[in-house]
Amino acid sequence: MAMYNPNFETLTTERLLLRKWTADDFRSVFAHCSDEQLMELLGITTKEQLEIERTKQQNGGFSSYNKKFAYFQILDKQTNQFLGWCGYHTWYTDHARAEVGYNLVDEAMMGKGIMSEALHAVIAYGFEQMGLERIEALIGPNNIPSLKLAAKFGFQKEGLLREHYRRNGLQEDSVVFGLLKREWEALKK
Numbered sequence: 001m002a003m004y005n006p007n008f009e010t011l012t013t014e015r016l017l018l019r020k021w022t023a024d025d026f027r028s029v030f031a032h033c034s035d036e037q038l039m040e041l042l043g044i045t046t047k048e049q050l051e052i053e054r055t056k057q058q059n060g061g062f063s064s065y066n067k068k069f070a071y072f073q074i075l076d077k078q079t080n081q082f083l084g085w086c087g088y089h090t091w092y093t094d095h096a097r098a099e100v101g102y103n104l105v106d107e108a109m110m111g112k113g114i115m116s117e118a119l120h121a122v123i124a125y126g127f128e129q130m131g132l133e134r135i136e137a138l139i140g141p142n143n144i145p146s147l148k149l150a151a152k153f154g155f156q157k158e159g160l161l162r163e164h165y166r167r168n169g170l171q172e173d174s175v176v177f178g179l180l181k182r183e184w185e186a187l188k189k
Contacts (some may be wrong), residue, residue, distance in 0.1 A: 011072065011121045016114065018072035018086065018121055030057050070130060074104070074118045083109050086118040088126060088135075097134040098126060115149060123153060127181045134181070138174040140165065147175070154187045155179045
């Protein structure tokens with residue numbers, strides 16, 4: 001069977017392709033692809049991960065009233081290898097703000113500037129294409145690479161959400177960061 005190939009919006013950087021997924025893309029892909037094709041497109045390796053994604057899609061978890069998402073798969077431009085994702089998982093359209101998130105799945109690529117390259121493109125997309133006025137990041141207080149990444153792009157520390165996030169069965173704090181459009185524009189000058 002031929003691979004289902006929707007027409008994804010794509011951002012290009014020096015080393016990366018960032019392929020955007022929308023709620024309509026997810027619905028279409030889940031309707032047309034086999035499990036194996038879904039796993040390849042989503043960059044996942046186990047049936048358990050696939051079932052989690054299938055449940056999210058079936059329960060409307062990708063888009064709801066006044067809240068949407070805009071995810072980008074991070075692909076190596078040369079090999080088309082899936083490296084991770086970067087995007088907005090909580091986008092409040094009425095308030096022109098969104099929460100950014102990101103993850104590299106290939107540990108060999110960590111520390112090589114991949115996420116800096118991807119995040120720069122995604123932040124620009126958020127402000128220039130999505131009409132955002134504010135981007136938020138919630139980061140674990142011990143996640144040093146993410147804390148440094150937020151600082152690099154001018155995010156301002158705004159506070160702490162105590163026991164905000166469950167990780168490995170334990171409640172973890174989240175440090176709240178914000179980046180305003182006017183601050184981003186001032187950094188570009």
